[in-house]
Amino acid sequence: MKAAKMTPAMRQFYAMKEEHPDCIIFFRMGDFYETFGHDAEVVARELDIVLTSRGKDKNGEKMPLAGVPYHSAETYVSRLVARGHRVAICEQLEDPRKAKGIVKRGVVRVVTPGTVIDASMIASPSARYLMALSPDGKSGRWGLAFLDISTGEFFVEEVGGDAPGDADAAPVLSEVERYHPHECITGTPLPDALTTRLSHAGVLVTPYRPEAFAPARARSLLLEHFGIRSLDCFGCEGMKAAVGAAGAALTYATETQYKSLTHITGLAVRAPADRMALDAITLKNLEITETMQGEGKEGTLLHLLDRTATSMGSRTMRQFLVNPLLSPAAIDARLDAVEFFYQDTSLRSDLRDVLKECADIERIAGRIAYGNATPRDLVTLKTSVETLPTVRTLLGGDLPERIAAALGAVSDFSAVSALLGRAIVDDPPANTKNGGFIRDGYSKELDELREVSGSGKTWIAKFQQQERERTGIKSLKVKYNRVFGYYIDVTKPNLHLVPPEYERRQTTANGERFITPELKEKESLITHADERLLSLEAELFAALLAELNAYVPAFQETARAIGLLDVYAALAEVAVRNNYVRPTLDDSVRTEIRDGRHPVVEAMVPGTFVPNDTCLDGAGDQILILTGANMAGKSTYMRAVALITVMAQVGSFVPAADASVGIVDRVFTRVGASDDLASGRSTFMVEMQELANILNNTTDRSLIVLDEIGRGTSTVDGYSIAKAVLEYLHGTGAKGPRTLFATHFHRLIEVEKELRRVKNYHFAVKEAGGEVVFLRKIVPGATDRSYGIHVARLAGVPRAVTERAGRVLEETAQEVRSGGKTAQARSAQMFLFPPQEGVAPAQAPPQESPVLRALRDLDPDAMTPRSALEKLYELREMARKEGSA
Numbered sequence: 001m002k003a004a005k006m007t008p009a010m011r012q013f014y015a016m017k018e019e020h021p022d023c024i025i026f027f028r029m030g031d032f033y034e035t036f037g038h039d040a041e042v043v044a045r046e047l048d049i050v051l052t053s054r055g056k057d058k059n060g061e062k063m064p065l066a067g068v069p070y071h072s073a074e075t076y077v078s079r080l081v082a083r084g085h086r087v088a089i090c091e092q093l094e095d096p097r098k099a100k101g102i103v104k105r106g107v108v109r110v111v112t113p114g115t116v117i118d119a120s121m122i123a124s125p126s127a128r129y130l131m132a133l134s135p136d137g138k139s140g141r142w143g144l145a146f147l148d149i150s151t152g153e154f155f156v157e158e159v160g161g162d163a164p165g166d167a168d169a170a171p172v173l174s175e176v177e178r179y180h181p182h183e184c185i186t187g188t189p190l191p192d193a194l195t196t197r198l199s200h201a202g203v204l205v206t207p208y209r210p211e212a213f214a215p216a217r218a219r220s221l222l223l224e225h226f227g228i229r230s231l232d233c234f235g236c237e238g239m240k241a242a243v244g245a246a247g248a249a250l251t252y253a254t255e256t257q258y259k260s261l262t263h264i265t266g267l268a269v270r271a272p273a274d275r276m277a278l279d280a281i282t283l284k285n286l287e288i289t290e291t292m293q294g295e296g297k298e299g300t301l302l303h304l305l306d307r308t309a310t311s312m313g314s315r316t317m318r319q320f321l322v323n324p325l326l327s328p329a330a331i332d333a334r335l336d337a338v339e340f341f342y343q344d345t346s347l348r349s350d351l352r353d354v355l356k357e358c359a360d361i362e363r364i365a366g367r368i369a370y371g372n373a374t375p376r377d378l379v380t381l382k383t384s385v386e387t388l389p390t391v392r393t394l395l396g397g398d399l400p401e402r403i404a405a406a407l408g409a410v411s412d413f414s415a416v417s418a419l420l421g422r423a424i425v426d427d428p429p430a431n432t433k434n435g436g437f438i439r440d441g442y443s444k445e446l447d448e449l450r451e452v453s454g455s456g457k458t459w460i461a462k463f464q465q466q467e468r469e470r471t472g473i474k475s476l477k478v479k480y481n482r483v484f485g486y487y488i489d490v491t492k493p494n495l496h497l498v499p500p501e502y503e504r505r506q507t508t509a510n511g512e513r514f515i516t517p518e519l520k521e522k523e524s525l526i527t528h529a530d531e532r533l534l535s536l537e538a539e540l541f542a543a544l545l546a547e548l549n550a551y552v553p554a555f556q557e558t559a560r561a562i563g564l565l566d567v568y569a570a571l572a573e574v575a576v577r578n579n580y581v582r583p584t585l586d587d588s589v590r591t592e593i594r595d596g597r598h599p600v601v602e603a604m605v606p607g608t609f610v611p612n613d614t615c616l617d618g619a620g621d622q623i624l625i626l627t628g629a630n631m632a633g634k635s636t637y638m639r640a641v642a643l644i645t646v647m648a649q650v651g652s653f654v655p656a657a658d659a660s661v662g663i664v665d666r667v668f669t670r671v672g673a674s675d676d677l678a679s680g681r682s683t684f685m686v687e688m689q690e691l692a693n694i695l696n697n698t699t700d701r702s703l704i705v706l707d708e709i710g711r712g713t714s715t716v717d718g719y720s721i722a723k724a725v726l727e728y729l730h731g732t733g734a735k736g737p738r739t740l741f742a743t744h745f746h747r748l749i750e751v752e753k754e755l756r757r758v759k760n761y762h763f764a765v766k767e768a769g770g771e772v773v774f775l776r777k778i779v780p781g782a783t784d785r786s787y788g789i790h791v792a793r794l795a796g797v798p799r800a801v802t803e804r805a806g807r808v809l810e811e812t813a814q815e816v817r818s819g820g821k822t823a824q825a826r827s828a829q830m831f832l833f834p835p836q837e838g839v840a841p842a843q844a845p846p847q848e849s850p851v852l853r854a855l856r857d858l859d860p861d862a863m864t865p866r867s868a869l870e871k872l873y874e875l876r877e878m879a880r881k882e883g884s885a
Contacts, residue, residue, distance in 0.1 A: 006058060008102035010036075014058060016090050016107055022206075023088035023110060024080060030096070032067040033076075033089075040066040046083055047076055071433070077111055078121040084204045086112045097482075110256040113204045114183025117150050117257070117370055119377070125311030125360065126318060127153060131181035131203070132249035133172065134213045135188065136241040142172050143241025145249040146179055149261060151315075151362045152369075152556055154249075155268040156242035169194040170279065170693060176201055177280035178322040180289075185252050187213035208252055215240040218247020222267065225250060225260075235269040242269070263369030263552045276324035276649055277666040281690055285669040285705075286642055287600065288321055301643060304600050305652065307573050309355035312362050312559045313566025320567060324649035326663055328585045334568070334651025335582055336400040341572035342582075342653065348569050351394050355566050358384045362559035365552045368545055375428035375437035375541070378548075381555075382420040385413035388558070391565070403568065409561035411554040423544050435537045443540055449533045456526035460486065463519065473497050478519070486523040487513045571652045578603065580653035583644075588662035589618030589701060589735055591645065595657035598640035599647070602655060610776035611657070614641050618662075618700055618735040622757035623726060626742040627749060628783050630791040632763035633776040634742040635671065638705045641740060642667050645703055664738070665701040668694040670709065684713050695728060702737040704729065708744065715857050719745045730755045749782035788860045804872060805860065850878055 006014070009029070013036055016025050024042060026033040035043045037057055044051035044066040053062040068076045077087050089111065093104040114130030116122055127148045134143040141160040147153070159171035169191060176198065184203050187210035198205050211217060222231060222243065231237040236246070246267060254261055284292055289302045297303040302321055308314045325331050341348040359380045367373040388410055395407050428437035440447055464478040473494045480486050484505060490498055491511040502514035574580070578599070595611035602609040610633070615621055626634045644654045648661045670690050687709070694704060709725055710718030722745050729739050736757065741748075752760045760782040764775040789809065793802045854875060863871065 007055075010055075010058075012102070012105050013090075016088065016105075020086075020088040020107060020110065023086045025088050025090055025107075026068075026073065026077065027090045028070065028092045028105065029067075031070050033070060033073050034065060034067040036063055036065060038064075040064040042085070043068075043076075043080070046080055046085070074118055074120045078116075078118075081111055081113050081116060081121065084113060086110060086206075107258070109258050112183055112206065112256055114147075114181065114185075114206075115149055115253055115256045116182075117366060118372065119363065119367065119374075122150060122363070125314045127151065127179070127315050129179055129181040130249055130253060131176070131179070131184045132208075132213070132245040132252070133184055133186045133190070134241050134245040134248065139241075141241055143239065143243070143245040144172070144175055145242065145245035146181065147249045147253055147264070149253050149257070149264070149370075150366050151559075152261075152263040152265060152366055152552075154246070154264050154266065155270050156236055156239065156246045157270045157272070158239055158242045159272060169197070173197055173201075174277075174279040174283070176203060177283045178278065185248060187211075187248065208248060212248040212251045213244040215244045215247075218244045218251075221247045221251060225264070226267070231267075234267045236267065239269070257370065259370070261369070262549065263366050263556065265553050265556065270323070274326060276326060276646070276664060278322065278324070278646070279666075279668070279693070281693075282642075282667050282669045283322065285671045286639060286646070286667070288643075288646065289318060299600060299604075301600060301647070304603055305571065305574055305647075307570040308563075308566045309352050309570070310358050310562060310566050311360040312358075312563035313355070313570060316560075316563035316567045317570065320650050320652075321646070324646050325651065326649070326665060328587060328663060331585050331649055331651050333400070333402050335653075337402040337568040338571045338575065338651060338653060339582055340400045340403060341569045342575055345576070347394060348572055348576075351391065351565070351569050352573065354387050354390050354394065355562065355569070357387045358562060360559075361385070361555050361562070365555035365559065368548050368555075369552045371542070371545055373545060374431055375424050376430060378420050378424050378544070379426065379428060382417050382424070386417050388413065391562070395565075403565065406561040406564040409557050411558050413551070413554075413558075416548065416551055419544075419547070423540075432538055432541055435534045438537050438540050443536070446533070446536050446540065449529050449536060452529040453526065453533055456522060456529060459522055460526070463522070471497050471499055484513065484515075485527060486519055487515050488519065489513055575653035578655060580655050581658060583648035583654050583656075583659040583661055585648060585661050585663060589738065590620070590660070590662045591616040591641070591664075591703070591738055592658075592660045593641065593644055593654075593656050594659070596640055596644055596659065597655040598636050599643055599655045601636055601640075612637055612640075612776075612778045614778075616641075616703075616738040616740075618738055620757065621759045622736050623730060623739040623741055623755070623759070625726075625748055625751065625758060625760050625782070626740065626762065626778070627744070627746055627760065628762040629765050629774060630744075630788055632765060632774045633778075634763060635707055637763075637778060638707065638740040638742060639669075639671075642669065642703060642705050663701065664703045665699055666697065667703045667705070668698060669705040669707075670694060671705065671707040687711075691725065695725070698729070698737045700733070700735050700737055704737050704739040706739065707742045709741070710745065715745075719747060722748060723751060726751050726758065727755065730757055746782070752782075792860075801872075808855070808872065808875075854878065 009027075013025060013027050016027070017039075024035060024039045026035065028034075034040075040051060041064050043049065044064075047066075047068070049066055049068065052065045054065050055063050057063045073089075077089075080087055087110070088107045089109045090105050091108045093106050096103050111121075112130075114128070116128055122128060128150055129146045129148050132143075132145040132147075135141075136143060136158075139160075141158050143156065143158055145154070145156045157175070159175060172194065180201075181203055183206055184198055185206045185208040187208055189207075190198075190205065195205055219231065223229065231243065236242055250261070250264065253264075278286075278288070283289065287300045289297070289300055291299045297306075302318060305321070306314055306317045308317055325334075341351070361381065361384050364373060364377050364381050364384075367377055389412075392407065392410060395403065399407065423439060423442050425437055425439050438446055440450070460478055464476065467478075467488065468474055468476045473490060475491055475494060477489045478486060479489050487505055488502065489511060490513075495512060498512075498514065502516060504512055505515055506513040591614065593614040596614055597609050597611045616624065626638070628634060640655075644656060644659060645661055645664050645667060647654045648659060649664065670687065691706075691709060694706075698704060706725070710720075710722040713721075722743060726741065726748065729736055749760050752758050759780070761778050761780055762783040764777045764779050765783075766773040766775055789802050789805050792805070793799070858871065
């Protein structure tokens, strides 16, 4: 179809689609938002609604069509955005009844996963970040900006190495795991591996104009937006990559919202030097904010500690957990605040009860600034700010520094409360569409219009009753629609009773519609009053939002303060409930924990957790080698030490009888076996890359948790790597990173004799009557048993397999014993240098049976029941061939 033959409305649609080719266009037509063409096919599929067709598209083909009701559009838009789509809202820009010709339309907003602001689209109290990503090829660093337009939170950081060349994506993925952005904009193509990882993390990657990331342009935009002359006041003047990302984020958000975002009033810098480094792998392995299976918050440290009463507190708690502090003084200040509430149960309970009445002031402030707050938002805001005087009353007297500072940031909003009390009814409708939310007495003109409208409707009711009596038509009704206005409806059986002065206007299937001069005259008065009533209420509400806009910065500051008070009280509540203690922090390299427990596991199995002591000292007992049975508790113990360290530096009390923690700059973990087939990485490659990250970035103030290094390859290779890693971490200096090293390579226990800062520990096991009882208690010394066959039996491996495995184990042990210790040691010897030419070794090792060699290389713990059975058959066949040779 040629463009000239298209309807004016379709020309409008194609113009909007050309401007927003990557968006689904929600095209307003009367009481519906319509979608056309490919957009309609996507909407019908994603929303499970009927796909129809009407007319022709510009190519002469049938035009697919799918529409949703105007009044419930937010629900549909929310579902599309949750699935990673971008939606452009194309509105009617004039009243169709007053339009001459085609109604003017235009895009008023683009909704994307990272720019959602509507309350109905944000189900979680968690922050909803837009991330802007800008690599700096010269320095090898990344500039990152995070913006939550629903609250106005805006911060930047630069991560990565300082070596020239392509920027390493690993630090970016760590920040993604830390903050969980919903959308990432970038001005340059990202490495395929990074794009894939972002997609797997649920982040929509949106290409954006490269010029928006230019540092000079971005700096000018930020200076203009904040009304300042230098970015020094935010501490990012020299951070070119971060400034570029920040400018792009603000530009993108402003363009999608089609208005200035005045509630974004500041820009913070989050410097890695100020916080403990927790990479993506460690955040996942320790299950700080998400489980290792990625199944949400339950079972995480966040789920355990987040007993906050407000949405502001919940967001603050998450920020605390992913950004532990490095300054003992700053941590102690937080601990003082927590202890204040810990010591006063009555105050803590009263404050938490009050805070439960406080809604999300921060997000309501964002909607006020944006202009889409609802009457119910304002009633909720009024209720919330009216709780603040009680908070100030409760927290009178001498206060710890952090509580006093937070309380000082809580503003007095008595004027706001009074204004809202005068302006908005107590129980307003959900939106402003049909009016009825401005309180009587707030506007004289509105009151007069309501009186006219009310009396007019009363007149209509009286007129209907009068006509029924005069004509004898008992079913006569006075109705209204937008086309005909008010009319008299008479059914067919009663048409003979219609008086002659009635003017016929329309015939319907069931009867006819009439008007009278008297009704027409009154209709004009009533309709004008109703229309003016709606428009005046909308005007008054817009003016009210404009007046409240001046309070937005104070709302935001107060919300952040309430969030802090909520977190301190929540951490105290958790500490009391779970019998936590206040940790001691200093600048040493020593960690000493008495009766430490895993906070999450303890909560899941109350009353049965066995506590353990830990003493790690970078200059003393630096590396603890943990050996012992599978399922004895090694992994739980190591994670508990790491989590106690994180909690202590967050400013939380910890699950222990006593804890002293020397500040840790980074926590590294290498736990479990996983592959990354999408990137072509085997289990062992993933393990080695994670290990490389640890060894390349650790310092003598780090805490390292290594669980089963080298298990992804052959026994000899794995043992060699594990021993070399121990030697590397120990080093030759006076101290090194505090390390917990769990292994089933039992020969590693000999390292204790070679390296002075290495100590052996194992988990006690009790054997009785052929059964094994795991005591879950760590004790000094080593063990050479893993009880893998016993664990296989507990896991449900068929008895035939476990019994046969037991016999194979005993046969193997006997063969090793018969070969003698010298032969065993000789066969395992690894030569660093080849023997000199012409010089024979002192004693050549005897030829070893292939069956014995195959058995020695077996790793029962890494085998499935099926592979174990297959291996047994293979060994039997090898033995038969060897016997017949």
